[in-house]
Structures are given as C-alpha cells and as structure tokens.
Amino acid sequence: MRTTTGSRKRVFQAAALGLFFSLAACSPQFRNHGYVPLQEDLDQIVVGADTRESVAEKIGVPASSGVLNDSGYYYVRMRTRALGPLAPQAIEREVVAISFSGNGTVENVERFGMERGQVVPISRRVTSSSVNNQSFIRQLLGNLGRFTPSGLGG
Numbered sequence: 001m002r003t004t005t006g007s008r009k010r011v012f013q014a015a016a017l018g019l020f021f022s023l024a025a026c027s028p029q030f031r032n033h034g035y036v037p038l039q040e041d042l043d044q045i046v047v048g049a050d051t052r053e054s055v056a057e058k059i060g061v062p063a064s065s066g067v068l069n070d071s072g073y074y075y076v077r078m079r080t081r082a083l084g085p086l087a088p089q090a091i092e093r094e095v096v097a098i099s100f101s102g103n104g105t106v107e108n109v110e111r112f113g114m115e116r117g118q119v120v121p122i123s124r125r126v127t128s129s130s131v132n133n134q135s136f137i138r139q140l141l142g143n144l145g146r147f148t149p150s151g152l153g154g
Helices: 002-025 052-059 133-145
Strands: 029-034 072-081 090-099 106-115 116-128
Touching: 052 072
Parallel strands: none
Antiparallel strands: 029 072, 072 090, 090 106, 106 116
C-alpha cells in the first residue's frame, strides 16, 4: 500500500514539474537591439548650429552613419518577441536620422517608427522642405528582422 502512495506522489510531482516547464516555455521572451537616443537628448541638438562633432558629444556616435552619401547619422532600435518555438517577431522598430548640410551643420532631426508595417514619421525638425534619404530609412526599417542564419552562411 505504501509503494502505491509513493508512486502516485512521484507521478503527481512529475506532472506538476512538466506543467511548470511547459508554461515557462510559453512565456514571451523580449530582446532589444540597437540604440536610439531619448527625446530629451535629441532636444539638445540645435538644427543649423550643431555639427557632427557636437552631436557625437551630446548623444554618441551611431552604429550606422552616412551609408548612402556620408550625409547623416542613423540610430536604429528594434524590439522582438519570441514565444516558445515560434520565430521571433519584431514588435517595435525605430530610427532616428540626423542629416548634415554641406557645411557640416545639422540639417534635419527625424524620428521614424513602424505602425502596421508602414514607416511613420514620429517627429521631424527640418530646415528645408525636402526630406533626404527617406528611401534608405524605409529600406532599413523594412529589412530589420528579416535576416536568417541560413542567409548569412557563406
């Protein structure tokens, strides 16, 4: 009689442990990639007065700068969520683009995000009416999270 109670207790403990691990595996895991300066820090940048050097001192040097024509700094941040064995999904993307004029002063400070898969300007301080490198920003936001390990192999 005693062995039956002991085996039932072990079966119950194993089931409880299995339930715990299955629930833990289903909890979402969040990851943040990249860096975007806070709005308070961006407010310190004066359009038309600050230079590349003063921007680097105030908010730091970005991971991406002047990829197309050496005209700006691009700060990129992405947040992903992974749920169990499913592939991670990008739930938030943001780019801050700081463009410089020919004489090296800040021309534009723009913040872009993603809403329902579309690039959305969040804030913009522009000295001229045209927005430069918008297609680059659209490509950058559109391609974040689409990389796979098999695509990187050589």
